[in-house]
Amino acid sequence: MKRLTTFILLILSFNGNAQHEKVIHDQDQFWWSINTTTRITDNFGAVADFHIRRTDFLSESNFYFARVGAAWWVNDQFTIVAGYAHLWLSRDLEEDHAFFQDENRIYQQFAWRQSAGGSSFLLRLRNEQRWHEVTNEYGNRERTRFSNRVRFLASCDIRIFSNPSLPKLVVSDEVLVHFGKEIVYNTFDQNRLFGGLKVPLTRDLKFDIGYMLVYQQLFNGYEYDLNHTFRWFFYYTPDLRRGKE
Secondary structure, eight states: OHHHHHHHHHHHHHHHHHTSOOEEEEEEEEEEEEEEEEEOSSSEEEEEEEEEEEETBTTEEEEEEEEEEEEEESSSSEEEEEEEEEEEEEEEOGGGOEEEEEEEEEEEEEEEEEEETTEEEEEEEEEEEEEEEEEOTTSOEEEEEEEEEEEEEEEEEEEOSSSTTSOEEEEEEEEEEEEOTTOOSOSEEEEEEEEEEEEESSSSEEEEEEEEEEEEEOTTSSEEEEEEEEEEEEEEOOBOSTTOO
């Protein structure tokens, strides 16, 4: 009887969600970040990054995000990272009153890089434990929602000029899925597809610039954000090992 009741409730909850038509919100966004990877010894280093994302291109705040971690180089191709991150997510109330919801994360990351002929390829698997602040309609904190998110990124920097000081073509895609007691309708979180150019400024400083299409399923399962994003990411990668100056 208990199993039958559970089955009926599942069917009813599925049908209740299915009553909603799919809704897609088209948005224009701007996403800027600085990403650092500092190699201190052959095996040990540190990573840190800071992000700003805005909606309606530059007019409205979307989030601020900061992340730090300790890195371990197994070899020059394979790294392991663990660390902490914090996100400030912008929310609007009535009468144009804005506030931020906090999110705390810890994360673990495995990355493999390979270079050949002036081009490079990256595979990255990141696992995140996330504590989201849930607020009511007045912006008051009600509880914390936990989820675990798994992210897989494949990225390729393709050499298109013989001169290494000229830009490379960048193509990447990242798939994100998450799990948890309250993740019912949106196990698929989002997909981030990017294409652009990577431009070297110095040996240790580069940036990529281009278009990112972010397709994200929202918490209720029937609403989606389709974000047309202008992305501008900087990468600072100093190597502090002796003989690497």
